Amino acid sequence: MTTLEDRVMDLESRMAFQDDTIQTLNDVLFQQQQAVERLQLQMAALLxxxxxMVGQYSVSEEEAPPPHY
Structure with a gap:
């Protein structure tokens, strides 16, 4: 049987690993959010x-269709 001290040490160890995992996930999430924001800005610029460009090359509706139609 394990003693109370062993159980507490085991819980502390697990908590340390969980804290490390949470921090790693938080860092990855932060990087992904930055990437998403950059992509949104690029998408808005491209749009x-x-x-x-469409405004420059759009065909006026008043123009008649070409003769072959």
């Missing part, structure tokens, strides 16, 4: 550029 803005796309809309500008």
């Amino acid at each position: 803005k550029r796309y809309e500008e």
Whole structure:
């Protein structure tokens, strides 16, 4: 049978490993959040550029279709 002291030491050891795991997960989550924010900014910039390009090259609805239609 294990003594109370052994059980407390085991619990303290488990808690230390859990604290380390939680900190590691927190660091990874923080890095992922930064990556998501960068991607959102890039996506917004690309969308803005796309809309500008579409505006430059859009065909006016008043133009008649080409003769072969």
